[in-house]
Amino acid sequence: MRNVKYARCVKCGRQYDATPNLTTCACGGILDIVYDYDYIKANLTKEKLKTRPHTMWRYRELLPVEEDTPDTPLRVGWSPLYEADRLGELLGVKKLWLKDDGQNPTASLKDRASAMAVAKAKEAGAKIIACSSTGNAASSLAGNAAAAGLRTFIFVPERAPKGKVAQLMTFGANVISVQGNYEETFELSKAAIDKWGWYNRNAAINPYLSEGKKTVSLEIAEQLDWKMPDYLAISVGDGCTIAGVWKGLKDLYAIGFIDKLPRLISAQAEGCHPVNRAIAENKPWEPMEENTLADSIAVGVPRNADKALAAIRESNGVVVNVTDDEIMAAQKLLGTTCGVFGEPAGVTGTAGLKKLCEQGVIGRDDTAVSVVTGNGLKDVANAIRFCGEPMKLPNDLDALVAEIGRRGLKTE
């Protein structure tokens, strides 16, 4: 990889060759991929991008893959960026855009990380990829690996919802339901990966994954014709995504494609916000309980807190915590004003942005992008609980007329 210099530990600074199967530093710290921006500047232009396929692989010069590594088969990335004028007006900002990353092959932003895992596994000559997860990481890995002809072993805790297991089984993953909690599930996956040498797609252990995730901000910038907004709002769980988003923005700044860095808005659930608490109290992060229905960001022990905290601080970011009710209200608001159906964790960024507008932290002169990280079809159960009931009527026009009158609905 002529565009990559090495990997460096964010804790102790130790450097490693960027081999395909890198994991964490000997000190336990997370690794970060360091690029040769001079090389990239000499080889990538905005003009060149215009002719490339609309997938995350259009940004090859900014990605840690070999020049001859093939694109992965599923169409990951280049999700739509919508101008959300009506929602922006409701919130009271100058301009708002929505990046709907639920429009990915397995319906979440995690496809970006899993596609990267598949590309790197191929480079490593691996035939099997493994991870432990019950959520979007698992389903995106299973789907992207199946399309590429790689096999997967996926470890889930026994409490994993049947629907998610069904997705994994449909993609042909070898699924191991571990009798125990998530920690025990993770331990068994680690033991198995050590024993058989499978390629490791555990987030925050494999440093390439957030490089895949960063493509979401590369796309936002290109879709905005490189004119960046004041704020970029995103939900935060283990911290890999916001870290990736920031990395992408810094990359673009370093190569001169953008001349302004937006401030990050880190949105977490009131019931589980260890990253935001560390920022708010300016202290090291500490574990928290996981009391939120936004399951994809219910992470009490964020595995990539170091990178996430650095990203928020470097960007002069804003943290905001939202209740489950505020999350579900944002889901409905996105549905009714934008036709976008996001999963609870997926709309938490928008819920946070709304709260900051109400608090006057963000206002009439500000522009913002809000990223929706996953599709609402992933979690229909919670939508059902919050969306309200339809009108129940007999086949009788008079009854309908009366009910519409009672509710004061406009019929024209």
Place this chain on the structure above:
Amino acid sequence: MRNVKYARCVKCGRQYDATPNLTTCACGGILDIVYDYDYIKANLTKEKLKTRPHTMWRYRELLPVEEDTPDTPLRVGWSPLYEADRLGELLGVKKLWLKDDGQNPTASLKDRASAMAVAKAKEAGAKIIACSSTGNAASSLAGNAAAAGLRTFIFVPERAPKGKVAQLMTFGANVISVQGNYEETFELSKAAIDKWGWYNRNAAINPYLSEGKKTVSLEIAEQLDWKMPDYLAISVGDGCTIAGVWKGLKDLYAIGFIDKLPRLISAQAEGCHPVNRAIAENKPWEPMEENTLADSIAVGVPRNADKALAAIRESNGVVVNVTDDEIMAAQKLLGTTCGVFGEPAGVTGTAGLKKLCEQGVIGRDDTAVSVVTGNGLKDVANAIRFCGEPMKLPNDLDALVAEIGRRGLKTE
């Protein structure tokens, strides 16, 4: 619309001006939009298309909208066309492509028809669109209308699954749950549409909807660089989709963009195949019971049978019926070999293609495209019933080693 001549009844041939709120002919027949191909030939080139946005609206010259009608807001269309080499090899064809139309904003091909309905409703000056449906037509209408700032009234039978109702409510539709069966639901919607003059998005009544659907075959052709396959396989319910697919192909042939028309493969469920039965027995179609789990094509009284039958016959098409078990086997096959998760009705085309390959009707020298019409996340319940169980194990590596050995799984 300079590209449209008029609408013509497929039954009696009567012609109508192509006003935005056309419905059926006075004789009850379905209308078909007739284009001025000379005008289109003079105004649309393959070269022009290359610079256009990747949505269904790139084909404006071939669509029945006014020149100044705005694109609808959601990113509908330009779903991926995958080269499905491994699946093609398994089935025994020369080349196979998969069009994954579950990758649309509300996760089905119906977004194409609903986006068209929204565009025409805007032309008609309507503020409200109505339809009766429990499925993809309803959710796609609710989503596309919400994004465009139009209101919807959607009539569902009381048996409608809660999850689908939740989608509608989240998009802010006015949902009326009618105490009765589908026929009664349809009647109340008709009475309400007549009373209030809402824009009508009932398939096969509004002739513009299949013009939206045809964009799926326009895209397939362009994505294949205008080199058409021997066969195009698709699932068939009320007949609007296959009719639209054929219309798109004929359009391209008429303007000289393609020089070959593929034969259509009409796949229906063994438990409900009135269209295929009419072809097989060369008789008028008759109603059938609706005994299949593929709910989106469980249509015993196909509302667009006339256009569908004409399409299959004109293309020298092939009909094939598949059992529910064959449908669910195709779902798993698509998941494991392509990383594509389709809903049961969505994978019925592939199930049919597989069966025809096994029967030797289609073989080693043939090329085919199979369209997946909806996302598997729409119906997780059936996937769960058919996908099998994971391995259930304690956190114990020895137990995992033993289980993997017992199952004969490859670990490298």
